[in-house]
Amino acid sequence: MGKITVSCLLMVAAALLAQDTIKKPEIQNAVLPPVKIFKIVIDPGHGGRDGGAVGSQGTKEKDAVLEVANLLAKSLADETEERFKVILTRAEDRFIPLEDRISFANQAGGDVFISIHANSSESKKDYGFEIYYNSLATDDSSFGVVKRENAGFKEKKEAQNVDSMFVLWDLAQNEFQKESMDLADKVQAAVEEAVKKPRANGKMFYMRNRGVKQAAFAVLRGVRMPAVLIETSYLSNEEDENNLKKLEFKERLVEGILTAIKSYTKKNSNLQEVSK
Amino acid sequence: MKRISKPALVVLIAAFILAGYIVVKLLFPSPAELTFNYAARQKTVKLYFVNQDGKLQIEKREIQGSTNVSDDVMICVTELAKGPKEKNLYGALPKYALLREVYIDDNRCAYLDFSKNILTDAKGGTTAEKQLVFSLVNTVLENFGQITSVRILMEGEELKTLYGHLDVNRPLWGRTLE
């Protein structure tokens, strides 16, 4: 009999506690503004004396990515249902050091950082777009110690102390690893979707989705918000350069990036309501 | 039975000892000598270039080695900068990249100090920059077992990035391009 009384009391106590935890978010929610304003930092790569990659027809990375960035800024500002505040690290053809871009984005308190670039490769056959986010500091260890089948005398490479060397590499981005990866994945999917639709003339853009990748980017290092770097196409490839010269292609890119940002921010504004 | 003269006996014994010494030396060389008796000899090095798919590919090349590791690294990287001889391969390190000095620290990290012109007219996207870094780092690590990581310097100074994408201001230890 006593046991039942005790367990009954425990259940009541548990129910009260549960109620208490449920109540809390309701109170806080009432204080929150109905719509969160997301600050989107758009970073057009290079600029000024740093032209970036150059195509065989003379297309400069710094110019092409600035156009894409400005188009993206405009379409974000035109959005009605969601509220975006757009911050451009450069709006003109000017050289801005990487450190300045990073501190500018952090000081502005950005929610998302999107760096826009155009790629090049030593092989003119390489083409397509790819989305990067910064590697976890420790990931560099798996960068593959080079296999040496026949190095004369057998000697094992000393295991590098990865932790001490790399854990501090990018603490800021490590914190946003999951979000950055999620955003990169969304951009990749949405850009592919937008680019593969038939063009106005009925033809298709010759494009390739090279997927989401990780690397140690200097411009993403120390950025205190989810951050991705978009490589829109290869200027070293003839077809890709032709694409990037077209306004229609740039609009498709922007359409894809915008869809990804909207889906990402929607998911994260929901998350905020739940977690608070 | 003929008598062997004393001097002849001495010579014979000496010859035996010498022969024995040489045989033992040839059969069981001490590890110290293998490591430190760095002979300036012709050797084959593996140089990493970029193939048509944008991936790294090895080209073997004969070089005349020097008497120390740092100079050999210098010779090897200079060969890399000359570009590939095979068809359908591309050099990722600019032809004008001039290596000023190589030194190896106590952690067996090789510092490659390039002159300013590694950045002269340097234009390239992320992939080209990756190709440059990884062809360089892989070439050094592949051919020199005593080196465990590589750092890139310019005019003796640390360098944040080459083409404005990758952070190269840290010890690098290679990776094959995916």
Ligand SMILES: [Zn+2]
């Ligand atoms: Zn770029």
